Amino acid sequence: MKFLTVLADGMADYPLDELGGKTPLEAASLPVVNELASRGEVGLVKTIPDGMAPGSDVANLSVMGYEPERYHTGRSPLEAASMGVALSDSDVTFRCNLVTLRGKGDYEEMTMEDHSSGEITSEEARELIEAVGCELGGGGLEFFPGVSYRHLLVWRDGPFDFSFTPPHDILERKIVDYLPSGPYGERFLKLMKASKAILENHPVNQRRKVRGLNPANSIWIWGEGKKPVLPPFRERFGIGGSVVSAVDLIRGIGILAGLRSIEVEGVTGTIHTNFKGKADAAIRAFGAGDEFVYVHLEAPDECGHQGDVPGKVRSMELIDEKIIAPIYAALKASGEPYRILVLPDHPTPISLRTHVADPVPYVLFDSEQELFNPEHRFSEASGKETGIFFDHGPKLMRRFTAR
CATH class of the missing domain: 3.40.720.10 (Alkaline Phosphatase, subunit A)
Known part of the structure; x- marks a missing residue:
């Protein structure tokens, strides 16, 4: 059968x-x-x-x-298994989307325009995530490129006390009410803000804008989890x-x-x-x-x-x-x-x-x-x-x- x-x-x-x-x-x-x-x-x-x-x-x-x-035990550790990322029982994983935020001024007042950055290609996304990892990785944080807009962040021996919102749940809404919260929320918000400065004028996004495509101008962290069995x-x-x-x-x-x-x-x-x-x-x-x-x-x-x-x-x-x-x-x-x-x-x-x-x-x-x-x-x-x-x-x- x-x-x-x-x-x-x-x-x-x-x-x-x-x-x-x-x-x-x-x-x-x-x-x-x-x-x-x-x-x-x-x-x-x-x-x-x-x-x-x-x-x-x-x-x-x-x-x-x-x-x-x-x-x-969370979404991201399931993705880690596919990506071949080895996890210990004390590691914490997160989905790291490349998203398109719309607006000017403060990061918190921007709007979630596209959770997938115009279905960005995996090749473009890899270049962007590697740039983010080069600048923001370290101190136990590791970034891993995945498929299209879907990527992985691992906090080695990290804590597990957060509250996040999936980006596809807040399309066309201001992000101010959906930012990371909990005892470590501010740390993740700082990462997301810093990623925008790295990505906004990256050559990959400049080329996407010329072609009329949504730029991947920020990471969005969510989907936390720990190693499942x-x-x-x-x-x-x-x-x-x-x-x-x-x-x-x-x-x-x-x-x-x-x-x-x-x-x-x-x-x-x-x-x-x-x-x-x-x-x-x-x-x-x-x-x-x-x-x-x-x-x-x-x-x-x-x-x-x-x-x-x-x-x-x-x-x-x-x-x-x-x-x-x-x-x-x-x-x-x-x-x-x-x-x-x-x-x-x-x-x-x-x-x-x-x-x-x-x-x-x-x-x-x-x-x-x-x-x-x-x-x-x-x-x-x-x-x-x-x-x-x-x-x-x-x-x-x-x-x-x-x-």
Whole structure:
């Protein structure tokens, strides 16, 4: 038996007037996943436990079968695992975004224009983070470049008493009410202010401005955490395999769970990613003997944060056409039984441009137990109408992998 999970980050949404009262998921043309829905199980799953923030860290742990209440120790240490950054039990890690702040005058009065600096390239970002690290690193602080706008800060043997706000939660708001707080908040605020002086006129940003792109003119620190320990996926579910993702967060969860992280050239975490390369990597993994492959696509989430309605709809159509369709065809041709699970991790509503904790729809197709429900579609409404509801994300992974 082969098991494919396709996780379309932030895919779920709310009805939009510009889509005639439909959600982006309902408006998108998704012939393949809707075929799976009509011949499989459709329902809702609660991926965010009560009292926890609706981040992709919590949600993907949940979807992958790990209770966030028990195993979540922060977002950034999961990313550190993917980046190969060794951590001791006393180290504290932080996500370090490259962001675009808008405004003049005092730093505190500026506005969060873009949490991703116009989806800055990894090559440009590396140059900027290295400049920041050269000036601001030391004294136990280390900066590590990641993918696009997503980077890592480690405080060796650091304290753990902070309060931060994710930058994608405060788009188009003044940052004054969302600055680092707690006993060490002022230290981090000084780092962020100092980074602006380093980055504002850096040659990379000067070139971006000439091209009409958002400059990465500040770091933004958040997502603190400490080294986690996950029991092996194979011990929990009796199967092993791989993860395919552009983002360090998902690769890190996979690595910590004992899964193989497959590198794919040209992946970006946006609508311009190498969709074909990801599908090919999953097909090769199954062909090489993997039982389980977890394919993560970030594009719908990024479009949700950007408020990009056409982009979000199109990203879903590309996932259906370039990810689900070819892998589904390969699984059918293999002659082996298989299951396919398609779902988001959390909603990222266009109207809010950030994550919410609402339950999300899922499709579960089993080649050995095909159903016939022609009215079923992969949508928020259809998931609710079936009455099938998993009140805790890990329960769905146990259901998916049960034999």
